[in-house]
Amino acid sequence: MTGKVLSILIILSFVTVLVLVLPLGIAPNNASANYKNVTVWTRVNITNSRPEVLNVTFQDASNTSLRNITINAGNTKTVYCNVSVRDWNGFNDIIYLNATIWHSATSNYSAADSNNSHYTNNSCIINASTSLYIGWYVCSFDVYYYANNGTWICNASVVDNANTTGAGLGNNTFYSVYALNVTDGIDYGAVAVEDWTGNVTANITNLGNMPINVTVEGYGAKKGDGLAMNCSLGGNISVGNERFSTENVDWGLKIPLNGTSQLLSNLTLLKQNSSAVITNSTYWQLYIDSTNNPGGNCTGFVIFTAVAS
Numbered sequence: 001m002t003g004k005v006l007s008i009l010i011i012l013s014f015v016t017v018l019v020l021v022l023p024l025g026i027a028p029n030n031a032s033a034n035y036k037n038v039t040v041w042t043r044v045n046i047t048n049s050r051p052e053v054l055n056v057t058f059q060d061a062s063n064t065s066l067r068n069i070t071i072n073a074g075n076t077k078t079v080y081c082n083v084s085v086r087d088w089n090g091f092n093d094i095i096y097l098n099a100t101i102w103h104s105a106t107s108n109y110s111a112a113d114s115n116n117s118h119y120t121n122n123s124c125i126i127n128a129s130t131s132l133y134i135g136w137y138v139c140s141f142d143v144y145y146y147a148n149n150g151t152w153i154c155n156a157s158v159v160d161n162a163n164t165t166g167a168g169l170g171n172n173t174f175y176s177v178y179a180l181n182v183t184d185g186i187d188y189g190a191v192a193v194e195d196w197t198g199n200v201t202a203n204i205t206n207l208g209n210m211p212i213n214v215t216v217e218g219y220g221a222k223k224g225d226g227l228a229m230n231c232s233l234g235g236n237i238s239v240g241n242e243r244f245s246t247e248n249v250d251w252g253l254k255i256p257l258n259g260t261s262q263l264l265s266n267l268t269l270l271k272q273n274s275s276a277v278i279t280n281s282t283y284w285q286l287y288i289d290s291t292n293n294p295g296g297n298c299t300g301f302v303i304f305t306a307v308a309s
Helices: 002-025
Strands: 052-060 076-086 094-103 118-121 125-129 134-144 150-160 165-174 180-182 200-206 212-219 227-231 236-238 242-245 279-288 301-308
Touching: 052 150, 076 094, 076 150, 076 165, 094 134, 118 134, 134 150, 180 301, 200 301, 212 227
Parallel strands: 052 165
Antiparallel strands: 052 076, 076 134, 094 118, 094 150, 125 134, 150 165, 180 200, 200 279, 212 301, 227 236, 242 279
């Protein structure tokens, strides 16, 4: 009997110890009164942050205040993608930034470069650092005069020392440009009164980014004067005696100038799409009548104007 009582006392004593020790073993850092909720602190150290492109501004390099871009007829036009970037590891953690621009309707980001629709710059230039973490890059592109009109997109991609990347987009609009160039002067040479000159060719080149038709208008000294030329020793040549054609035909089959704007029929110059320049020929001829008895050197003007086709 005594042995049994002793065993029970030992067991009860052991249980009592467990009850007293157990709460002390799980005591939290910050517990509620009844230890139902426990809050612990957390921590991590970011060893590398991904660089971010904060903003991409697509601009005319010659006038950054302009919203849209008019490319230069017969030449290139420099445009900028100004790119602001941020890296929480410090702006100096960025190793390079590149940019691609493309015509939204006829190309895409991964397409091959084309003067019409796609350009890349793999060496954009650091412009300035505005803080420890933020800076600016400038990506320039020399865009050809026949680049497609419409919406263009700029994608800027930044890479840091850990080879992680960030990217951002901007856009702008290239205006339609109707432009041309013509052979430097129409020289009829030497000819006597009451005689015809030979055919003289005037070549017209499309220098814009749109297909064009062409109008012509002739005058002697001022527009609308009814003359083709004024002559140094006296007299003049009437405007109707100067004729033109888009085909190499005789003077009688050519169209006479009339002192107003006249369309060159059957002549449309397409937009340039490759390295081949788009050029068409026109043919000109002059008759020297004796009505005003012209003499000496005679000069006049013909206006060639590009219009929408």
